[in-house]
Amino acid sequence: MEAENLLPSESESARRVRTLAKLNEMCRDFVKRVYEKNNLMEQYSEENPPYQLRTFGSYRLDVHLPGADMDTVMIVTRHIHRDDMFNDLYVAMQARKDITNLIKVQEARVPVIKFQMDEFEFDLAMARLSYATIPEDFDVTDDKHLKNVDQQSVTSLNGVRVTDTIRSLVPTMKTLKYCIRALKLWAKKRGVYKNVLGFLGGISLEIMAARIGQLYPKALPSRLLYFFFFTYSQWKWPQPVGLTEVIANSHDLNLPVWGFGATEMSDRRHLMPIITPCYPAQNATANVSKSTLKVMQEEFTRAKDICKQILEGNAEWSDLFEPLDPFSKASVKPTFVP
Numbered sequence: 332m333e334a335e336n337l338l339p340s341e342s343e344s345a346r347r348v349r350t351l352a353k354l355n356e357m358c359r360d361f362v363k364r365v366y367e368k369n370n371l372m373e374q375y376s377e378e379n380p381p382y383q384l385r386t387f388g389s390y391r392l393d394v395h396l397p398g399a400d401m402d403t404v405m406i407v408t409r410h411i412h413r414d415d416m417f418n419d420l421y422v423a424m425q426a427r428k429d430i431t432n433l434i435k436v437q438e439a440r441v442p443v444i445k446f447q448m449d450e451f452e453f454d455l456a457m458a459r460l461s462y463a464t465i466p467e468d469f470d471v472t473d474d475k476h477l478k479n480v481d482q483q484s485v486t487s488l489n490g491v492r493v494t495d496t497i498r499s500l501v502p503t504m505k506t507l508k509y510c511i512r513a514l515k516l517w518a519k520k521r522g523v524y525k526n527v528l529g530f531l532g533g534i535s536l537e538i539m540a541a542r543i544g545q546l547y548p549k550a551l552p553s554r555l556l557y558f559f560f561f562t563y564s565q566w567k568w569p570q571p572v573g574l575t576e577v578i579a580n581s582h583d584l585n586l587p588v589w590g591f592g593a594t595e596m597s598d599r600r601h602l603m604p605i606i607t608p609c610y611p612a613q614n615a616t617a618n619v620s621k622s623t624l625k626v627m628q629e630e631f632t633r634a635k636d637i638c639k640q641i642l643e644g645n646a647e648w649s650d651l652f653e654p655l656d657p658f659s660k661a662s663v664k665p666t667f668v669p
């Protein structure tokens with residue numbers, strides 16, 4: 332793993348923590364400004380501030396490769412609005428020298444501000460709770476917090492809920508982390524790591540690997556890798572991969588859930604469902620097509636064969652991560668016309 336530079340260095344990890352602390356301070360100042368502007372300072376408590384900055388995704392799971400982005404969400408009380416983030420906070424960010432490449436993505440399913448702070452790329456989302464204060468024992472995975480919350484906040488909370496649920500459902504996160512980092516490198520080198528293009532994204536690889544971690548809780552990382560490729564090279568798609576039972580509804584929220592209700596018919600067309608583990612369950616790989624599935628199945632089989640040879644002492648780890656030659660199967664090499 333060291334040879335492939337898969338483990339972030341201690342100094343990179345320390346720099347990430349420092350940058351996150353700066354971001355946290357910036358969010359605190361922003362929330363205070365909004366409270367002051369709206370004459371709400373009587374309700375502002377330093378001990379229990381009306382916001383929490385949470386990380387999720389690969390950084391939170393500790394499976395990020397060096398240089399990976401940091402997925403963050405600011406969880407706020409009902410006194411802060413999304414417009415505040417896209418106006419006040421955005422303007423404050425524009426003025427900072429340590430922030431570059433600042434972009435608003437306001438109309439997305441998960442509205443975010445994208446930026447680079449110091450050397451790290453960030454996505455910052457916002458989830459607005461229905462409460463006037465953040466509950467002291469706030470457990471983000473509890474479905475009750477989704478009540479009276481707008482759709483964009485539900486999707487913004489979803490990232491943290493999914494990541495925290497994965498952590499709680501897998502007994503062996505410590506060993507699995509190595510396996511997931513290796514899988515990310517494999518998927519990148521073999522050209523199958525890009526959710527929008529119909530391949531795997533971080534979350535889909537993490538769920539698939541977590542399932543293997545559940546099935547083989549005592550296996551070492553190298554074995555887990557083999558079991559991963561062994562299992563998925565034989566998987567009977569479109570049988571879904573998931574970590575827990577899918578709940579059709581919770582607290583009468585009636586949110587669209589994969590495989591249920593209004594979405595049921597179109598969900599049946601999904602070729603390689605990998606289902607997120609908390610309400611409302613979603614397919615993390617809805618973009619997979621017949622051809623990308625075929626490519627991935629070929630890659631699972633190739634990787635399974637190589638892992639078997641490695642475990643028998645007949646191949647090297649570097650064979651598994653050998654970069655794909657995109658034109659190796661093309662009978663005619665493409666000509667690029669400028």
Ligand SMILES: Nc1ncnc2c1ncn2[C@@H]1O[C@H](COP(=O)(O)OP(=O)(O)OP(=O)(O)O)[C@@H](O)[C@H]1O
Nearest residue numbers: 388389390395399400402490493532533534614615
């Ligand atoms: N297609 C999707 N379906 C459901 N949730 C998603 C999807 N894409 C992203 N997310 C949520 O956003 C989080 C961050 O996504 P991202 O693509 O950055 O993955 P990641 O696990 O952080 O991997 P990477 O190391 O490549 O950044 C995921 O952990 C997941 O909770």
Ligand SMILES: [Mg+2]
Nearest residue numbers: 388389400402
């Ligand atoms: Mg990420």
